[in-house]
Amino acid sequence: MTGMSRRTFLGLSTAVAAGAAATALAGCGSSTAAKGEAASGKVKLPSYVPNTSIKPDLPPNAKGLSAGYLSYPKELIQSVSKAPGDGSKVTLLTEIWTQPPLPKGSNEHWQKVNKALGVDLSAILGTDPGYDEKFSATVAGGDLPDLMWIPPNQGIQHVAQLLESKCADITDLVSGDAVKDYPNLAAMTPAHWKTAVVNGKIWGAPSPYPAFGQVYGGNPEVWEKAGGLSAGSPDEFLAKCKEVTGGKVWALEPIYVNAVSVMSQCFGAPNKWRQNKDGSLTFWQETDEYLAALDFVLKLKKAGVFYPGDPKMADAYLKMAQGSIGAAVFANPSGARANLRTNDPSLAAEILIPFAAGGRQPNHHYHLGTIGYTAIKKGSEERVRMLLGVLDYLAAPFGTKERELLEFGTEGVDFTYDKQGFPQRTDRGKQQVEGFYSGLATATTAPFALLPSTFAGSHGPQDVKDIYAVEQKLTETAITNPTVGHYSDAYTEHYGRMSTEATDLVNDIVSGRRKTGEWKSFWTEWRSQGLDRMAREFQKSIEKNA
Known part of the structure; x- marks a missing residue:
């Protein structure tokens, strides 16, 4: 895209x-294909048949690892023998x-x-x-x-x-x-x-x-004084954020809901839903792990490491390239490296690999x-x-x-x-x-696929190697969303408002306008307003079709 x-x-x-x-x-x-019992049975997904005529320099796999190419092919192959129309x-x-x-x-x-x-x-x-x-x-x-x-x-x-x-x-x-x-x-x-x-x-x-999903991408020049963006614990991450913050530089962009999302991976939160042993589902934002991440982000806020701006700011990536923000949340690792290269071709974004927090193993969340x-x-x-x-x-x-x-x-x-x-x-x-x-x-x-042309400047082949290595690290802890491929009427009816209200509450809590004690009661109220129904409908679909 x-x-x-x-x-x-x-x-x-x-x-x-x-x-x-x-x-x-x-x-x-329905159509002329599956009907009746076949339509409600468990689906057999299409076979995975990679194209063997094209040889990437770095191979993909079914776990989501991207193919990596270090150069443009000298000869292109024909993948479609004739016009299909x-x-x-x-x-x-x-x-x-x-x-x-x-x-x-x-x-x-x-x-x-x-x-x-x-x-x-x-x-x-x-x-x-x-x-x-x-x-x-x-x-x-x-x-x-x-x-x-x-x-x-x-x-x-x-x-x-x-x-x-x-x-x-x-x-x-x-x-x-x-x-x-x-x-x-x-x-x-x-x-x-x-x-x-x-x-x-x-x-x-x-x-x-x-x-791969959301990650923190950082300006390496900002993080150099702290020994890089990587961290092994919440305390080390907080210490590094404090170290790079000062003068006209802040460690993190002020989009708090993104910060909690990435930190929730460190605290072991599920990827959107947790499937419990009895088959029931728990929404990720109502878990103790997400609340622990919210508490940690509030701690980061109190330490003054967030840029003092609008939690919906639109120019965080540009400010990161300019060096006034150390790290921002990106949709995926390649997007972080490509965006920073576009804004400043001399800068290669560092990617924060989720670290273990709160005595839990990290869970990178697949997109x-x-x-x-x-x-x-x-x-x-x-x-x-x-x-x-x-x-x-x-x-x-x-x-x-x-x-x-x-x-x-x-x-x-x-x-x-x-x-x-x-x-x-x-x-x-x-x-x-x-x-x-x-x-x-x-x-x-x-x-x-990871391509050198994705990354501005002459560093493309090295960027491909670097991001491929990041993806390899992320696959070690990456988990999927168990509801993918399942449908809930309640979800389409209520999710938009629920998400907006949850984001507003995150912003209010981190900004100090409301207390973290309101977080669990918010989800208690939403259970009766549609969340329980979403969970039941997804569970029913999983039991029937997974």
Whole structure:
């Protein structure tokens, strides 16, 4: 994803951290595939079949470790043997994270992609913010697009009912070895596919995203005097924060809810929900571990190590690059390194690995691994298969001719190769390719890979090695969210307000306006307002379909 905003980051990580996840994705319903007992049975996820024609320098694995490439391939492979389309018109509803491209009629690159896909693709391009309104307006129009990207965290309501009647259940077409008909989709891991499962059925092609979750990324020049950002205990972390704070420098950004989220990993909090021995579920923010993290963040606040700003500040990353903030929370490790390089190519962000706190083992929280999935409008099996072929083309990985066309366009016109051999868009490429690719990659794309071109400056290969090593460390303690792939009506109904109120209370407690003693009573009240119902509905779905 390119050009993702700070607001979007908060949506994908902080808000999702409170349980949005793929659990908010409501499934579509019946089709010519699984019905009756099959529809309510346990789903067999698609087989994981990595592309063996492309050899990364650093290998990925099914646990979420990203493939790493140190250079651009001298020869690209062909991953799709022929255009998947049948010449028909296809509409796509998706979201873009950068400036809109030139319209299809005046966009030569768009027309070239359509020729490669073998369809006349039109796209309805939503933006951030506003995608939920675009989605609702499109649905209200009655004529649904052939392909619809469904995000987990933008407040879209009643998706389950809508898709139950309007979308194709693709379980039989991709489950198990059936996915081998779509090799690029087959290269997605079980974790990717699980986010597209609801009620024991698979409803779309996932939109992959880095598997690892929130981390503190730090400016190494700020932390040098303290011996680096790494710490082995809360006391050591606090001491280091105090040491680097002074003058016009503060150790941490003032987005307190992010601080508690990352620190909760150190105190062993569950990843959004804890599945208890009896099968019941406990929400992560109502656990003793989360409360311990909140108490520790309050201790950090009293020590004066947070930048004295708005807990919703939008320029924390820039201030970190400028050296007035030592560390900020990022959606994932690669994002931290890439962002700091963009703001100052000479700086390589350090990543804080969760340390053990409170006598508990740390739990790094995996991200969902996707930012949603793209569902297919119900139709004949032939048309659904054709549209799956289109999505398979869009999921072409790094190192393929298809990916270069989609992401960069035509050499000499839309892009040129830089000194390191990586494509760089021309002005025309920025007008015609960038925004269009942003929308296509939102719909679906290949699993995330670490690339030197992600990181500004000449340090890309070393950055790839460094972040790959960080990911290896994080896999040692990383845990998943047990509710991914399960649905709760209560969640979609109540989560937005519950999350907002919880964030406000965190800010008030850390700022000293309210007491930590109010935290547990807040969750006691919410249990009767919808939290218990969320837990029961997720538990029922897990027992039935997991």
